Amino acid sequence: MPKPGSVGKHQASREPMAFPMLVYAALFVGLSLMYILGLSLMTRGVDYTAGPPLGAQNYLRIISPLYLRSLLLSLRLAFFTALFCLLLGYPFAYFMARSSARARTWLLLLLIVPFWTNALIRIYGWKILFSASGPINQALLALGLISRPLRLLYTDFAVQVGMVYAMIPFMVLPVYSAVERMDWAMVEASRDLGATPLRAFLTVTLPMTLPGVLAGLVLTFIPSIGLFFLSDLLGGSNTMLWGNMVHNELLKSRDLPFAAALSVVLLSLTGLVILLYRRMGGKAEGMVF
Amino acid sequence: MPEPQVLLSLRGLKKTFDTQEALAGLDLDVYAGEFITLLGPSGCGKTTTLRIIAGLELPTEGSVHLDGEDITHLAPEKRAVNTVFQNYALFPHMNVYKNIAYGLSLRGVSRQETAEKVRRMLELVQLQGYEKRLPSQLSGGQRQRVAIARSLILSPRVLLLDEPLGALDLQLRRAMQQELKAMQQQLGITFIYITHDQEEALTMSDRIALMRDGRFVQLDTPRGLYEQPRTAFAASFIGETNLISATAEAVKDDGVLLDIAGFHVPCNSLDWITPGEQLLLSLRAQRLHVSPEPVSTPCRLSGTLVESHYAGGERTSLIRLADGQLLRARSSTEGEAEPEIGGTVFVYWQQESGVLVRDDRERAHA
Numbered sequence A: 001m002p003k004p005g006s007v008g009k010h011q012a013s014r015e016p017m018a019f020p021m022l023v024y025a026a027l028f029v030g031l032s033l034m035y036i037l038g039l040s041l042m043t044r045g046v047d048y049t050a051g052p053p054l055g056a057q058n059y060l061r062i063i064s065p066l067y068l069r070s071l072l073l074s075l076r077l078a079f080f081t082a083l084f085c086l087l088l089g090y091p092f093a094y095f096m097a098r099s100s101a102r103a104r105t106w107l108l109l110l111l112i113v114p115f116w117t118n119a120l121i122r123i124y125g126w127k128i129l130f131s132a133s134g135p136i137n138q139a140l141l142a143l144g145l146i147s148r149p150l151r152l153l154y155t156d157f158a159v160q161v162g163m164v165y166a167m168i169p170f171m172v173l174p175v176y177s178a179v180e181r182m183d184w185a186m187v188e189a190s191r192d193l194g195a196t197p198l199r200a201f202l203t204v205t206l207p208m209t210l211p212g213v214l215a216g217l218v219l220t221f222i223p224s225i226g227l228f229f230l231s232d233l234l235g236g237s238n239t240m241l242w243g244n245m246v247h248n249e250l251l252k253s254r255d256l257p258f259a260a261a262l263s264v265v266l267l268s269l270t271g272l273v274i275l276l277y278r279r280m281g282g283k284a285e286g287m288v289f
Numbered sequence B: 001m002p003e004p005q006v007l008l009s010l011r012g013l014k015k016t017f018d019t020q021e022a023l024a025g026l027d028l029d030v031y032a033g034e035f036i037t038l039l040g041p042s043g044c045g046k047t048t049t050l051r052i053i054a055g056l057e058l059p060t061e062g063s064v065h066l067d068g069e070d071i072t073h074l075a076p077e078k079r080a081v082n083t084v085f086q087n088y089a090l091f092p093h094m095n096v097y098k099n100i101a102y103g104l105s106l107r108g109v110s111r112q113e114t115a116e117k118v119r120r121m122l123e124l125v126q127l128q129g130y131e132k133r134l135p136s137q138l139s140g141g142q143r144q145r146v147a148i149a150r151s152l153i154l155s156p157r158v159l160l161l162d163e164p165l166g167a168l169d170l171q172l173r174r175a176m177q178q179e180l181k182a183m184q185q186q187l188g189i190t191f192i193y194i195t196h197d198q199e200e201a202l203t204m205s206d207r208i209a210l211m212r213d214g215r216f217v218q219l220d221t222p223r224g225l226y227e228q229p230r231t232a233f234a235a236s237f238i239g240e241t242n243l244i245s246a247t248a249e250a251v252k253d254d255g256v257l258l259d260i261a262g263f264h265v266p267c268n269s270l271d272w273i274t275p276g277e278q279l280l281l282s283l284r285a286q287r288l289h290v291s292p293e294p295v296s297t298p299c300r301l302s303g304t305l306v307e308s309h310y311a312g313g314e315r316t317s318l319i320r321l322a323d324g325q326l327l328r329a330r331s332s333t334e335g336e337a338e339p340e341i342g343g344t345v346f347v348y349w350q351q352e353s354g355v356l357v358r359d360d361r362e363r364a365h366a
Helices: A009-014 A016-039 A057-062 A065-098 A101-116 A119-130 A135-142 A156-181 A185-192 A197-226 A229-234 A242-251 A256-281 B046-054 B096-106 B111-124 B140-152 B170-187 B198-204 B222-227 B232-237
Strands: B006-017 B020-031 B035-039 B061-066 B081-084 B158-162 B190-195 B207-212 B215-220 B241-252 B255-260 B263-267 B278-284 B289-291 B300-311 B314-321 B326-332 B344-348 B354-357
Touching: A016 A256, A057 A256, A065 A101, A065 A156, A065 A197, A065 A242, A101 A156, A119 A135, A119 A156, A119 A229, A156 A197, A156 A229, A185 A197, A185 B081, A197 A242, A197 A256, A229 A242, A242 A256, B006 B046, B006 B190, B020 B046, B020 B061, B020 B190, B020 B215, B035 B046, B035 B198, B046 B081, B046 B158, B046 B190, B081 B140, B096 B111, B096 B140, B111 B140, B140 B170, B170 B198, B190 B198, B198 B222, B207 B222, B207 B232, B215 B222, B215 B232, B232 B241, B232 B278, B232 B354, B241 B263, B241 B326, B255 B278, B263 B300, B263 B354, B289 B314, B289 B326, B300 B326, B314 B344
Parallel strands: B035 B190, B035 B207, B081 B158, B158 B190
Antiparallel strands: B006 B020, B006 B061, B207 B215, B241 B255, B241 B278, B255 B263, B278 B354, B289 B344, B300 B314, B300 B344, B314 B326
16 A cells, blocks of 8 residues: 655655655656546536636535535445444454464455455345345245345445445454454453453453554545445445445546546545544554554 | 461462473462572473463363462452563553553552552652653563562562563673562562572572472472482582482491492482482582592592683582593682692592482483
């Protein structure tokens, strides 16, 4: 992951090895950012091109109930995605880090194997699972728990499940590395000094693995705001996330400047989250970025 | 003197990890206010013993009693026993004050009382003014002190110390040894101390439990262990000694007559000796005297002087006996004449300095 903040002057001058990375960052990150920023200030022409007049008109257009609703929906979804990833991912990561070396390899494999398949195909898998005649509904019907198939597909619920599913490795991996690196003598010391297992976890293990948790939260929260294909495939017609908005403006309305403005808002939001992360974890050891 | 009161007792303690036997059955009574050291080479089971007492490990067999109460299966947080860990295990995300106050905060002690107790502990370990520092901002010796304060603040019945000075340099080690000993006497807390440093064990302990392969080889006072080792391992692990092969010629009521390379040497005996038995005689290098002239004492040998090194107040001599065995002697240089390498010399000692020991050297790496 490129580090816009730390690929600084002093580092570059001392480290010739960083030069290719610097060129890459300048070309593909810096220039494209400038392009998008510039584009966002333009106006769409009749033939779908972008041009003058320049101004903040695109940004003013964003301030409307439609976009505000989408932003809140996206943030809420991203928030719960990060939260559920933490609640499910932390125990898994903890268990994995505490397992024997053999079991650990298998668990890690379980986590990584899905990455070898295209994400889109995996989401289609969820479509089948959630469909009215899918395994979930059939199982519930067979058990007599429901009399009619539940509407699972094309709901916010389906999007939420899909998001957590897609994002959970990004929580597990940093937490795993934090737990795995921990010196267990600390926990023993805490027990020795009178802490119950729960107190030891809350006062020692959790604070010591906090950098991993924070990294996991950022790594799951940020992409969740922008993921559009997930809500396209699993969500209903009114599940319009920020990513879908950008997608629509770009490919359907062909309003490039407005799509750029939406992207800039998303980017600023991301920057804000990272800033917050650095604030919170600034003192902690083992920060990821 | 009042009868010493048993505070902690271990009975038939065994521990097996997978198939590896770490403890082969330990019995030990620790008295209140005692400084007892578990001494032994690495892998002998010292740390396992300590962890079982702390409750961090369950014994496969046997029991631990504290004040007559069976605590074998009691959780570590419920034991009036605290540990100073080998690498201190200070909480890196808490400053010195919070580290020391940790145990009290778990017990719901009031803020005022905590502050007062922490202040007294910082005074005891001489770290006043370091409250706000993080462990990463402290030197090894300072971390050590914080670790000790963090445990002592809970006034444990027994303090367990797992090689607490292992990471410190020699000079700091010496200073901390004295401080720890003084602290222990001042507070009257029972210390169970682990080390593999025999000198540390000798200078600090009331009693030493010498361990090997999960067993106690000998449980004795430092003087007893040094002067009256019972096995070759005990004799050679503590101090510098010569282990000389000898045959028991005659066993009498007041001792044994040994045959060493043709010399007939009397020695104090223990009851397990039979005539004709092959034995080892432990002779401390510092307890041997070397003379170019024949001596009249019965405890003497003679041989060829192979090497001789002058080292100020002391001289190290290497003497080869007629049967090829080598003896190392450290003798005072006071008033001596320069010895002649290759010449015949006489080595003699006081009868009680020669100790017969069982030969347990083959099992050294079982």
